Amino acid sequence: MRPPPRPPRPTARRRFFAALVILAALGLLALGLRVLAPGGWTVWEALILLCLIANVPWLGLSAATGLVGLVRRLRAGEEVHPPFAPALRTVIAVPVRDEAMEKVLPPLACLLEGLIAAGHAERFAAAILSDTADRSRAAVEEAAVSGLAACFPEGMVLYRRRAENTGYKAGNVMEFLDRRAAGFDLMLLLDADSEMTPEAVLRLQRAMETDPGLALVQSTIAGRPAASPFARLLGAGHRPGSLTWAVGQDWWQADEGPFWGHNALLRIPPFRAHCRLSPLPDGSAILSHDHVEAARLHAAGWGVRVLPENSPEGGDSFESHPPNLPEFLTRDRRWAAGNLQYRFLLRDRALGALGRFQMLQAILHYLLAPLWFAPLPLAAINAATDGEGTPRATLVALLLLGYGALHLPRLAGHAVALVRAAPGTRWAYLRSAVAESFFLLLFDPLAAFDKTLTVLAHALGMQRGGWAAQQRAARRVGWGEAAALLWPHTAAGVAILALLIASGSGFAVAAGLPAVAGLVLAIPFCVLTAAPDPRA
Numbered sequence: 001m002r003p004p005p006r007p008p009r010p011t012a013r014r015r016f017f018a019a020l021v022i023l024a025a026l027g028l029l030a031l032g033l034r035v036l037a038p039g040g041w042t043v044w045e046a047l048i049l050l051c052l053i054a055n056v057p058w059l060g061l062s063a064a065t066g067l068v069g070l071v072r073r074l075r076a077g078e079e080v081h082p083p084f085a086p087a088l089r090t091v092i093a094v095p096v097r098d099e100a101m102e103k104v105l106p107p108l109a110c111l112l113e114g115l116i117a118a119g120h121a122e123r124f125a126a127a128i129l130s131d132t133a134d135r136s137r138a139a140v141e142e143a144a145v146s147g148l149a150a151c152f153p154e155g156m157v158l159y160r161r162r163a164e165n166t167g168y169k170a171g172n173v174m175e176f177l178d179r180r181a182a183g184f185d186l187m188l189l190l191d192a193d194s195e196m197t198p199e200a201v202l203r204l205q206r207a208m209e210t211d212p213g214l215a216l217v218q219s220t221i222a223g224r225p226a227a228s229p230f231a232r233l234l235g236a237g238h239r240p241g242s243l244t245w246a247v248g249q250d251w252w253q254a255d256e257g258p259f260w261g262h263n264a265l266l267r268i269p270p271f272r273a274h275c276r277l278s279p280l281p282d283g284s285a286i287l288s289h290d291h292v293e294a295a296r297l298h299a300a301g302w303g304v305r306v307l308p309e310n311s312p313e314g315g316d317s318f319e320s321h322p323p324n325l326p327e328f329l330t331r332d333r334r335w336a337a338g339n340l341q342y343r344f345l346l347r348d349r350a351l352g353a354l355g356r357f358q359m360l361q362a363i364l365h366y367l368l369a370p371l372w373f374a375p376l377p378l379a380a381i382n383a384a385t386d387g388e389g390t391p392r393a394t395l396v397a398l399l400l401l402g403y404g405a406l407h408l409p410r411l412a413g414h415a416v417a418l419v420r421a422a423p424g425t426r427w428a429y430l431r432s433a434v435a436e437s438f439f440l441l442l443f444d445p446l447a448a449f450d451k452t453l454t455v456l457a458h459a460l461g462m463q464r465g466g467w468a469a470q471q472r473a474a475r476r477v478g479w480g481e482a483a484a485l486l487w488p489h490t491a492a493g494v495a496i497l498a499l500l501i502a503s504g505s506g507f508a509v510a511a512g513l514p515a516v517a518g519l520v521l522a523i524p525f526c527v528l529t530a531a532p533d534p535r536a
Helices: 011-036 043-075 101-117 135-149 168-179 198-210 229-253 268-274 289-299 325-344 353-367 369-373 375-385 392-420 423-459 479-502 506-520 522-530
Strands: 090-096 124-130 157-161 186-189 214-219 264-267 303-307 317-319
Touching: 011 043, 011 229, 011 392, 043 229, 043 353, 043 369, 043 375, 043 392, 090 101, 090 168, 090 198, 101 124, 101 135, 101 198, 124 135, 124 168, 135 157, 168 186, 168 268, 168 289, 186 198, 186 268, 198 214, 198 264, 198 303, 214 268, 214 289, 229 303, 229 325, 229 392, 229 423, 229 522, 264 268, 268 289, 289 303, 289 353, 325 353, 325 423, 325 479, 325 522, 353 369, 353 423, 369 375, 369 423, 375 479, 375 506, 392 423, 392 506, 423 479, 423 506, 423 522, 479 506, 479 522, 506 522
Parallel strands: 090 124, 090 186, 124 157, 214 303
Antiparallel strands: 186 264, 214 264
């Protein structure tokens, strides 16, 4: 089906943004050359340079996105939402598979109650789309949904179960749209751990109804309150960082934006027409469906937008972060399996060019991990075997600016939050931001090394496919479990630290310690950040 005419692409903005990216990337590369070139080139320094060349475009992209997002957020005023009465009918769909329904249903009930209280009961219904295979668990699931349905008008809460998980989540959604979505114009797609307020839903619906060329619109997503330090600290940086990133990205991508797979409102006819996913050339099902669906909608001329809330807290759309490091790494490996599949689709002209670029970004998020991690051991080897001629002040500048470029969206988000915070809350927020930054200092090398192992496992054909159910509940992680999972990370950290010490340079040890500490302390980091707070 054909969409209504869309606004012209923001070509001038995109050129300006590309110039920012190139400027930041060339600046980092020039600084890297000033660090590596003095005293002649070793093999290790040449390899470090190659890694830097591969990574600076993406550091430049992060820096430019953070800078644009910072400027836009500081200049934006408070949003005013006029009264709105939806005309289109929306089904709120929650795909589930082996989920704890006592966690899934209460946020959905609150959303439905809020929409009813606002006078919109006739425009909304909810559907639990089950892919739970075990019949006994499915019976418990269906009984829980029946209990919820009894609290609302007849037909407002639906339940549908498939016997097989064909096509994973994307197949689950499309099967419902094909067979059960008659009478609905829009679908609000939530994950099992999603939570949205009625105001957030109506904001998306208003955007969809006022722009008939939009096929998909979504809000930025913050983390739900968490019981474990891991999830709380991860969320403390994710909330301001993702909001600033989304605001910056929206400025140049406009209505060719990304799709994050949930907490999004989609227009059913174009989604059904263009987002039906065929198997990949190797016969496997597409795991990470969202970028592919966005690219197909772009190519068909439909709009895909992110509507970021201009607030320090990131709006009123939420998800749950992994409760501990093992669950984070499990999810990350699952995402890697999905993102690396995009390599089969990059030449597909039936997908929009910007959509394919977004898929390339998703691939390189993992594929560049070995080249992102490698400079650490390479620098340690270089320090232990040569290490002469390195200008210390320039090296410190490179490390700080590289860190700043990578984390500029997050740091800018913290800055906006501090500017807008009430005077009595700024000190508490600053303490939280410092704690979160220290957490990331330990966490980032762990995640980079694990991504490296994941990419190598895929390259060697050792990584299993599939999309297992997620474990969302906070729990303690024992020392044995942490050691079994993280001994390679610890061994790598100890080896790199030993090389730095062997260099005989206190400066080399001091410069490398922030990156090595997270690896050396991987096991206690995992155990101590997982312990749930009983008060949460």
